[in-house]
Amino acid sequence: MSSRTQQHALLHLAVLVLFAAAAPFLANAQPAAPDQTAAVCTDPAADGACHNVPKALRLKLIAIPTILVSSVIGVCLPLFSRSVPALRPDRNLFVIVKAFASGVILATGYMHVLPDSFNNLTSPCLPPKPWGDFSFTAFVAMLAALSTLMVDSLMLTFYNRRAKQGGASASGAAVADHESPAHGHWHGHGHGHGDIVVAAENADVAKPDGDEASKVQLRRNRVVVQVLEMGIVVHSVVIGLGMGASQSVCTIRPLVAAMCFHQLFEGMGLGGCILQAEYGARMNSALVFFFSTTTPFGIALGLALTKVYRENSPTALIVVGLLNAASAGLLHYMALVELLAADFMGPKLQGSVKLQLLSFLAVLLGAGGMSVMAKWA
Numbered sequence: 001m002s003s004r005t006q007q008h009a010l011l012h013l014a015v016l017v018l019f020a021a022a023a024p025f026l027a028n029a030q031p032a033a034p035d036q037t038a039a040v041c042t043d044p045a046a047d048g049a050c051h052n053v054p055k056a057l058r059l060k061l062i063a064i065p066t067i068l069v070s071s072v073i074g075v076c077l078p079l080f081s082r083s084v085p086a087l088r089p090d091r092n093l094f095v096i097v098k099a100f101a102s103g104v105i106l107a108t109g110y111m112h113v114l115p116d117s118f119n120n121l122t123s124p125c126l127p128p129k130p131w132g133d134f135s136f137t138a139f140v141a142m143l144a145a146l147s148t149l150m151v152d153s154l155m156l157t158f159y160n161r162r163a164k165q166g167g168a169s170a171s172g173a174a175v176a177d178h179e180s181p182a183h184g185h186w187h188g189h190g191h192g193h194g195d196i197v198v199a200a201e202n203a204d205v206a207k208p209d210g211d212e213a214s215k216v217q218l219r220r221n222r223v224v225v226q227v228l229e230m231g232i233v234v235h236s237v238v239i240g241l242g243m244g245a246s247q248s249v250c251t252i253r254p255l256v257a258a259m260c261f262h263q264l265f266e267g268m269g270l271g272g273c274i275l276q277a278e279y280g281a282r283m284n285s286a287l288v289f290f291f292s293t294t295t296p297f298g299i300a301l302g303l304a305l306t307k308v309y310r311e312n313s314p315t316a317l318i319v320v321g322l323l324n325a326a327s328a329g330l331l332h333y334m335a336l337v338e339l340l341a342a343d344f345m346g347p348k349l350q351g352s353v354k355l356q357l358l359s360f361l362a363v364l365l366g367a368g369g370m371s372v373m374a375k376w377a
């Protein structure tokens with residue numbers, strides 16, 4: 001099926017982006033400019049008594065499998081909920097689990113990624129001339145949110161066009177009408193040319209008897225998961241990289257446990273979104289694999305680059321800071337527009353105040369939990 005090849009192509013693209021992000025660290029091995037802040041900015045042994053290379057290495061080697069396992073558990077937990085009858089997509093509990101997941105994603109953007117970016121780009125180790133004059137973090141985050149909107153909108157058009165080409169000219173005049181009242185803000189994209197487009201879906205999607213609106217929604221959920229995974233993965237690699245490159249036992253030791261919980265929680269957030277994309281086992285395991293391996297990959301990368309990578313070198317600060325800012329904007333848009341607004345303005349939650357309040361509580365719980373985690377990683 002061509003949509004599967006496209007999804008794979010997307011994943012490959014994401015991997016490429018990751019490696020491209022890592023490349024500058026390899027390329028730029030020179031230490032920071034030696035000036036008054038040089039002591040803080042370049043000296044790897046600045047952490048004094050905590051500096052212990054073999055002990056740090058042992059901790060990192062323990063961290064890799066532990067974090068890997070907790071990531072897998074976290075992201076699979078919502079997926080296995082499929083087999084629990086109370087968690088079927090049409091049940092209320094499912095909506096609440098999704099709301100929790102959205103809260104986690106939102107807090108990842110606001111509480112983990114955005115402050116990191118501010119810290120990176122306002123670091124005293126950076127030359128104050130361009131970096132102190134202008135809030136690059138806010139600017140890049142804003143641009144990223146807008147770009148996500150653009151990519152999102154174009155991808156939907158692309159999906160719809162392809163469905164139009166692939167599908168037969170089924171009779172669908174009534175479909176557009178049928179689709180519009182059921183869904184919140186997003187239906188407008190497909191709506192304009194909806195009569196042919198939506199009907200053509202019949203040929204393509206797994207459930208031939210499902211109604212067209214839910215197919216459009218499903219396609220949307222799939223776009224969301226792919227974009228979301230990219231945004232989350234940036235943070236996962238960056239925190240892994242930080243740990244991998246650190247030689248301070250005092251920093252690493254508490255970080256191992258914190259990052260396990262971090263990945264467990266974030267995995268639950270992502271898992272909730274993967275669940276609603278209703279992929280097959282192969283795509284699901286690809287998404288799980290991709291998410292779970294990124295932090296261990298980051299640690300391994302940090303280990304490999306220990307000699308050349310300095311967390312406080314200008315290059316690392318700028319690259320990581322800009323990546324974090326972009327990822328914050330992306331997560332902000334995704335969590336608020338695609339996940340929360342889409343659900344809260346949707347027919348299911350609009351139909352019940354009680355469910356709305358419960359979902360809101362779940363959002364607060366997810367966001368609160370992830371915010372607490374921000375204290376460590």
Ligand SMILES: [Zn+2]
Pocket residue numbers: 112113235239262374377
């Ligand atoms: Zn974090």
